[in-house]
């Protein structure tokens with residue numbers, strides 16, 4: 001981004017090498033890599049994360065601390081306009097993730113008579129591990145009447161199903177769905193907000209924001225280099241998550257494989273988002289032992305009940321002296337565990353949220369659940385069906401928003417988001 005005028009962190013001096021490596025190409029959507037290696041991306045919370053690669057950044061990237069998630073409705077019926085938008089978004093995403101202003105002139109160097117190309121609130125801020133991850137929802141491929149919107153109906157992946165109604169769902173349509181989702185994650189909240197805001201600005205006339213969600217405090221680890229964070233129930237969350245180091249498992253559970261098809265999704269993944277309200281006021285009046293029984297883990301250590309270390313394997317058969325199962329039949333970790341879900345796993349990447357209060361003396365708080373997977377028909381849907389039926393945690397949570405998106409494979413340098421889908 002441009003040199004800040006006031007005293008502070010100078011983007012140019014601190015991140016000059018990264019910035020110099022980025023160049024917009026002939027078509028305006030090329031950028032060159034800055035660094036590589038997922039591990040190095042966890043180490044420095046101010047540095048950049050490589051935008052280009054075999055997979056989109058922001059999936060196995062060690063989960064950043066902040067989220068700004070938005071879905072967009074496409075307001076044009078012109079295929080060419082959508083392609084042009086995706087090219088422009090890609091160019092902007094490559095620049096912003098490298099810590100640069102967008103456009104030719106950025107925030108403050110353009111003509112005084114025109115609105116600045118970059119909105120400017122990230123001037124002086126480092127890249128802060130910003131990642132931008134895109135996904136296409138079912139409504140991008142066909143409208144509610146089944147009409148082909150952009151000549152893509154035949155390219156809708158079979159795995160991109162409309163999610164079924166789950167027991168207890170109380171979904172708000174205004175917080176659900178969307179033609180396109182963009183997940184912005186960063187260690188700096190302003191960097192994440194800036195990214196979505198600039199994409200929304202570029203999209204004026206082609207897309208409209210359907211809804212957006214801010215998240216603070218990651219609720220998962222996606223790398224063994226990270227400590228396990230806590231959710232708003234105060235429990236460690238993300239212990240038994242898929243991690244970037246589990247490369248063989250990621251092929252099996254996370255990334256779409258050539259035999260899965262369609263070709264444009266190979267190397268990609270399916271994202272399910274759920275806005276889950278947590279009635280924390282009721283939870284806070286529940287005893288410690290009841291809370292631990294509901295989750296199936298100790299609140300302090302995060303260890304499975306009956307074990308002492310967070311990463312000890314769970315013994316689902318262990319019983320107390322009274323003959324009770326230590327991890328109850330309806331405990332969350334039993335019902336969600338691959339052993340009881342045909343081996344299915346998820347890469348969870350959710351965030352806490354508190355969006356003010358609800359007018360009834362309660363915080364509008366919860367978990368913005370984000371999970372990536374190879375096939376939602378075999379992973380999220382059966383797991384959530386089982387949780388919706390039997391999880392004792394349901395007394396304290398309510399699913400109020402929902403989305404499903406096909407996130408294509410990575411963007412090679414010189415390409416743009418979704419190029420294979422349109423070719």
Ligand SMILES: C=CC1=C(C)c2cc3[nH]c(cc4nc(cc5[nH]c(cc1n2)c(C)c5CCC(=O)O)C(CCC(=O)O)=C4C)c(C)c3C=C
Pocket residue numbers: 231233235236237238239240241274276277278295297332333336337338345346366367369380383384387397
């Ligand atoms: C459909 C999938 C899941 C939803 C929805 C979900 C909601 C949810 N979870 C917690 C808190 C915890 N979840 C934990 C583990 C866990 N959860 C899921 C899936 C869903 N959770 C899975 C697959 C797992 C791992 C199970 C295993 O293999 O052991 C844990 C324990 C720590 C951990 O392993 O991550 C907690 C705590 C909340 C609060 C919540 C909705 C608000």
Ligand SMILES: [Fe+2]
Pocket residue numbers: 332336
């Ligand atoms: Fe869970």
